[in-house]
Amino acid sequence: MILSSMKPPYTITDKILALVASISEKIGEINASHLYKPATELRKKNRIKTIQSSLEIEGNTLTEEQITALLENKRIIAPQKDIVEVQNAIKVYQQLNQFNPYQLKDLVKAHAVLMSGLIDNPGKLRTTNVGIVKGSKVEHIAPGGTMINGLMKDLFDYLKKDNDLILIKSCVFHYEFEFIHPFTDGNGRMGRLWQTLILMQQYPVFEYLPIETLIKQKQTEYYNKLSESDKKGNSTPFVEFMLGIISESLNAHLQTQSVTLHTEDRISLFKEKIGKNKFTRKHYMQSFKNISAPTASRDLKWAVEQDLLHKFGTLRLTEYQFK
Structure with a gap:
């Protein structure tokens, strides 16, 4: 968690360094072979996978086929809320390049699109207090509503000014964002989206990597690492986990992309x-x-x-x- 105007607590471990080295190597290989922008068909598939996985983590029931149909403006039969979630996510991902990841106002704008028609106050930081309940127990007491503005400002200051590698900062941001829980709803999908956006600034390949799919496959571990970091009072376990996910998604990308470009x-x-x-x-x-x-x-x-x-x-x- 962040204490005002300080760097969020985490340690750069040997595991983090090894993962960063391996990720950098893979990104080098991807750039050298022009694989940073996959073929058009694959881009569309990956985008659909990303949307489907990120929303399924939040309980959405739509399949990749149904999302494809919505992308093509076809009608589908599904719960209205699930359809709206997907339509909003499609919109946000289409506008991805218009958001500046270093601006809080852009994050708020993206949340407004993502949660439009789903909650009473999309695009508004919360001012009330919340606890996150899993089953019957309170999993996480988020910071009080009056602290949110200050905490988010500090988090963006860290993102803009700290000299650590963007790979590490994007993971720290993702954890701290979930810890602060700045909106009444939509924090999970927003945190994952924003990490992608941060990474894209330096590495274009991340725009089309379905990192969310791997998080979905390891959903239990994802939540466990968030809660382990909460208990330790630093984001190190979560950073190690997310770098592992990024490394795996780059592996998958290198394998599928060895198919020749058209x-x-x-x-x-x-x-x-x-x-x-x-x-x-x-x-x-x-x-x-x-x-x-x-x-x-x-x-x-x-x-x-x-x-x-x-x-x-x-x-x-x-x-x-x-x-």
Whole structure:
């Protein structure tokens, strides 16, 4: 828990250092192979998995198929509350890039979208006192309502100013956020969403990693680590757990992504990289080590036909430029 204007208590253990090293290595591998932005189809699948898992943790009953149908604006038969939760989550994830993870006002805005039509005061920090009940026992007494503003301000100060690695800070933020419990409802899904958003700033791959799916599979452990950290008065156990989850999700990403990218995916990745600069087929091939010259030619021919590229010169002197 945070005491005013101090760094939240946690220890950087050998386990945390080993996990951070392994995660950094995997992110390096992902960036080197251009896997940080998965193929369009997989992005959509991962997004659906993320929404389904995060809400199932909170008791939502919708399946991935039903969420897909909602994404395509089809009607489904399900409890109204569950449908609204999913529609709200779809909206928030579509707007993900518009939120600044370092601004409390953006967090409040995201909560307003996520909890719209589900609670009386979406997007408002709580001013009342709450206890979190699991079964018949009180699992966690959250800080009093009058302290919330100050605690959240301190938490954002830590996020903005502390020099620890973003991988560690994102986990600490997630724990402290759940501890403070700043809203009357929706804290679980908000904490998980915000950790993703923090990580995305430095590592774009996190936008499409279904970390929530792994948390869902280890839901009991997730809650146990939150409560173990509560008892210890520091977030170390939770940080170790979350870094483990991140590491596993990167493993899964590397395995599924070893499937080759398609023409369209390669062209769109290369466009991000090269911008408006002119380039040759050779430049293009340097970016995708595992494609042959005929494949590169086919890609570029396709992009010219799709009216994405200008083509200058002929044969060996051919150059290209994105429109």
